[in-house]
Amino acid sequence: MEPNSEAAAQALAFIEQSRVKLAAASDTPPLRHLAFAALMGVLVASPAVPLPFRFVVLVGIFAAIAWIIRWDRKRMGMFINGYRAGRTRWVTGALLLVILPLHMLGLWLALDRGIGWAPLPLGVVAAAIAYGGSIWWCRVFRREMLDGIA
Template identity: 70%
Template sequence: MDHNSANAAEALAFIEQSRLRLAAASGVPPIRHAAFAAMIGTLVASPMAPGISRFVVLIGIFVALIAIIRWDRRRMGMFINGYRAGKTRWITFAMLGVILPLHMLGFWLMIDHGIRWAPLALALVASAIAYGGSVWWCRVFRRELLGSLA
């Protein structure tokens, strides 16, 4: 084995070790999934907030998002964007494809049909979808990382 082959083998071994460490670090505790689900549920329930307080709720959601990003960075040393390339992007789009219509449906039922509790009921559904989607996203992410190593 010549010098370049040895360097290439070391570099590949380093990359594999990094992927293994990242896969191990990406094991998200249930409370992290619950925080994401609560944030999404709050978004879907937000039409229930009267008038200008709806904007206060939205600001709270953005603050929660920043807290989740900081939490991930402290725990893993980075935040992994849900829109990253790969199979996880399709999970993100699937969640958005269900949760955003739930949000709009809740708003429509409340405003046009006077069903004030509709956003809250749909928020519970959206929270469950967000929790399950978050768990699924993390599993697929780890599988992608470990694909050639497993």
């Protein structure tokens, strides 16, 4: 084997090892899925809260996002963005296509129709969808990382 071929083979082996480690690190505990689900549920349910306090809820959501990023970095040494390129982006898009209309429906029901409690059950539905979507996202990510590795 030529020196360049050997170096290339070592580099490819290192990349494969890194992908295996990433796949293993993405084995997310149920509590992490629950945290994401809670964020989505609270976001969809937020129109049930009177306007001045809705801003407090949104600030809380942003603080929770920062906490989750920190938690992920501490737990596995990195944070993997949900909008990353690859097959996982399709999962993220599918989640948005379901959760955003629930949020818009909650806004419409609460603000235009005066049914202030309506976003609350929609938030529960969004949380359940987000929990399942988080599990789905992680499975797709793991398959993508392990794709083509012997």
